[in-house]
Amino acid sequence: MAVPLWRRLAAASCLAIGIGGAAYVKLHFGPAATDSLARLGRPLPSLTVDASGTAADLKDLVAGRKSVIVFYSPTCRVCRETLPALQPFPATLQLIMVSESSAEADPEALRFPGAGLYFDRWGALKRSFAVAALPTILFVDERGVLRYGMVGSYRREWVQGKLREFASRID
Numbered sequence: 001m002a003v004p005l006w007r008r009l010a011a012a013s014c015l016a017i018g019i020g021g022a023a024y025v026k027l028h029f030g031p032a033a034t035d036s037l038a039r040l041g042r043p044l045p046s047l048t049v050d051a052s053g054t055a056a057d058l059k060d061l062v063a064g065r066k067s068v069i070v071f072y073s074p075t076c077r078v079c080r081e082t083l084p085a086l087q088p089f090p091a092t093l094q095l096i097m098v099s100e101s102s103a104e105a106d107p108e109a110l111r112f113p114g115a116g117l118y119f120d121r122w123g124a125l126k127r128s129f130a131v132a133a134l135p136t137i138l139f140v141d142e143r144g145v146l147r148y149g150m151v152g153s154y155r156r157e158w159v160q161g162k163l164r165e166f167a168s169r170i171d
Contacts, residue, residue: 049118085159
């Protein structure tokens with residue numbers, strides 16, 4: 001028995017809408033959407049992060065400088081593939097790396113000698129930003145307001161373009 005033309009057209013339309021919707025999410029929210037981007041346009045919360053045994057407030061770390069905060073794990077394959085795309089890192093931006101590991105187990109820290117490396121051993125920072133996937137890269141302006149972010153893997157050229165754009169942006 002043949003399927004009526006109207007049913008074939010309806011099925012094709014549904015498929016096209018689904019593919020279009022998936023492409024929209026990928027283009028606008030990256031490979032994996034995350035609730036951390038729900039903070040866009042809002043100031044960062046006051047949170048304490050651990051830097052090799054010393055505590056620092058995240059708001060104080062980003063105050064007065066455009067910053068890029070990178071949530072990652074040295075055991076994450078996607079992180080190891082994506083983090084090299086941050087190099088060369090613009091000197092006008094501050095890089096803050098937030099790792100799930102300790103300093104001894106973190107070879108990524110050596111790739112970015114000027115970066116602030118912080119450890120989120122108990123996951124408080126990750127939970128506060130609702131980081132659902134790694135790596136999550138957040139762009140914070142000099143007033144401490146989250147401007148945009150990306151989640152997952154991106155091509156080097158795209159990441160470098162975003163870094164240059166953010167570094168030269170005047171708010």
